[in-house]
Amino acid sequence: MASAFLLDMSRCIGCEACVVACKTGNELPIGRQYIELIEHTSGTFPNLTGGFQNHRCFHCADAACVAVCPTGALFKEDGLTRLDRDACSGCGYCVQSCPYEVPVMSDGRSSKCDGCAANVGAGGSPWCVTTCPAKALEFGDRDMILAKAKKQVAVLKDRYPNAQVYGETQLGGLGLILVLPDDPETLDIPSNPASTPVVADLWKSVVQPVSMGATVLTVAGAGVLGIIARKNHMAELREIEEKEKAGISSGDSETEEA
Amino acid sequence: MTVIETHEDERILRYRGRQRIVHAVMASSFLILLFTGLALVWGPLAFLAAGGWSRYLHRIAAVAFISVPVLYIILDRRGLKELIVESFTYDKDDFSWFRYMYRYALGRTAEMPPQGRLNAGQKLHHAAVVMFSAVIAVSGLVLWFLKADLSVTMLSLTAMIHDLSMLVLTLLLVGHIYFSYVYTAWSSMATGYVSKDDMELEHSKWVEELDHEGAEGSSS
Numbered sequence: 001m002a003s004a005f006l007l008d009m010s011r012c013i014g015c016e017a018c019v020v021a022c023k024t025g026n027e028l029p030i031g032r033q034y035i036e037l038i039e040h041t042s043g044t045f046p047n048l049t050g051g052f053q054n055h056r057c058f059h060c061a062d063a064a065c066v067a068v069c070p071t072g073a074l075f076k077e078d079g080l081t082r083l084d085r086d087a088c089s090g091c092g093y094c095v096q097s098c099p100y101e102v103p104v105m106s107d108g109r110s111s112k113c114d115g116c117a118a119n120v121g122a123g124g125s126p127w128c129v130t131t132c133p134a135k136a137l138e139f140g141d142r143d144m145i146l147a148k149a150k151k152q153v154a155v156l157k158d159r160y161p162n163a164q165v166y167g168e169t170q171l172g173g174l175g176l177i178l179v180l181p182d183d184p185e186t187l188d189i190p191s192n193p194a195s196t197p198v199v200a201d202l203w204k205s206v207v208q209p210v211s212m213g214a215t216v217l218t219v220a221g222a223g224v225l226g227i228i229a230r231k232n233h234m235a236e237l238r239e240i241e242e243k244e245k246a247g248i249s250s251g252d253s254e255t256e257e258a
Numbered sequence: 259m260t261v262i263e264t265h266e267d268e269r270i271l272r273y274r275g276r277q278r279i280v281h282a283v284m285a286s287s288f289l290i291l292l293f294t295g296l297a298l299v300w301g302p303l304a305f306l307a308a309g310g311w312s313r314y315l316h317r318i319a320a321v322a323f324i325s326v327p328v329l330y331i332i333l334d335r336r337g338l339k340e341l342i343v344e345s346f347t348y349d350k351d352d353f354s355w356f357r358y359m360y361r362y363a364l365g366r367t368a369e370m371p372p373q374g375r376l377n378a379g380q381k382l383h384h385a386a387v388v389m390f391s392a393v394i395a396v397s398g399l400v401l402w403f404l405k406a407d408l409s410v411t412m413l414s415l416t417a418m419i420h421d422l423s424m425l426v427l428t429l430l431l432v433g434h435i436y437f438s439y440v441y442t443a444w445s446s447m448a449t450g451y452v453s454k455d456d457m458e459l460e461h462s463k464w465v466e467e468l469d470h471e472g473a474e475g476s477s478s
Contacts, residue, residue, distance in 0.1 A: 232365030
């Protein structure tokens with residue numbers, strides 16, 4: 001069973017309550033935040049249109065950050081992309097590979113929304129969902145979230161003909177389902193984000209375990225074999241020495257034979 | 259009886275002081291690179307890299323590692339030339355040596371084909387070290403200086419090449435330690451000297467060469 005967020009951009013009023021709740025709830029220090037509100041406007045005054053992009057982790061099913069993360073600090077769980085900061089080595093590959101430019105480096109480690117793993121694990125809801133005064137946020141079973149999003153879009157179509165659900169199919173299906181009143185590009189969100197390249201998966205799922213396994217096996221094998229081989233060699237040296245000695249003591253004239 | 263004792267103790271210089279310095283720089287920088295590199299890709303050691311200091315150490319050691327050929331040229335041009343030329347030149351004896359390599363690996367040298375200063379395995383080892391060091395240095399420099407310009411595919415590919423060449427070099431190192439243990443050669447890189455008896459067994463053509471040179475040197 002996969003969980004997902006519902007983020008209804010037709011309801012978001014840009015109050016930043018989610019930003020604050022997330023920051024205080026997750027006890028993020030100054031300079032770190034998982035949600036950023038970016039205002040997008042187009043047109044010329046007085047004919048302005050636009051809205052707020054609630055920029056945060058999209059929790060991709062085929063997450064590029066998870067694929068390139070060499071230590072496994074980023075991983076998928078319950079449909080969401082978790083981050084174990086203790087296991088992060090700060091290589092920054094996730095920052096570079098995310099098609100949505102979500103993770104950032106902070107204090108030498110990666111930083112991004114982990115879906116409030118602690119809260120949800122304890123039976124609660126993510127901080128942003130709990131606090132949203134506009135009821136733009138929900139959290140629950142992905143199928144249920146997706147159904148709600150579709151229902152909302154159907155209603156919105158009357159007023160916003162371009163209204164659409166975002167996240168059903170992108171990157172294997174997102175764990176953040178957006179209800180958008182207009183095309184995603186109006187909020188600077190790519191309609192078709194670049195998919196995760198196969199080589200990125202190969203590195204983590206094949207090259208790394210094979211390398212580790214080969215090294216451990218070789219070291220262990222060499223350790224055992226080394227003791228045997230050294231004994232062999234020592235025996236060989238002793239044999240030669242004995243032959244030499246025998247040669248010297250038996251035939252005094254033939255010492256040069258060795 | 260005294261004849262035997264002097265014969266046993268005869269030791270010949272195999273690694274000049276400057277070669278031992280080059281070896282020490284390469285070995286220490288490689289080991290630092292291995293463990294600081296491991297800290298980048300292995301969770302349990304990640305805390306070393308996240309603070310940043312092991313990453314700086316990785317770069318300092320990388321500069322030392324990349325400087326090894328330059329250092330070798332400065333300190334001992336002849337030694338480097340010999341090493342490169344010999345490591346990429348194989349004769350008939352070398353090829354038949356490879357056929358019986360398993361015997362050598364098990365510590366039995368008595369029936370191996372006669373070998374020069376470097377046996378066929380050492381040649382191949384050096385050749386592989388030279389090539390994979392070049393690959394790891396180039397991919398490392400790309401990750402160091404051009405990381406921001408790489409696409410996800412290129413980034414993963416470069417990291418993969420970097421990792422795989424380190425795997426090869428690490429396995430070569432395991433082999434290197436293995437053979438120097440089996441053939442009791444650990445002290446030779448510290449002192450530079452090896453037993454002539456051992457060399458007659460394992461590098462007979464080299465000993466012949468040395469004796470020949472010695473004879474020529476004394477006659478002229």
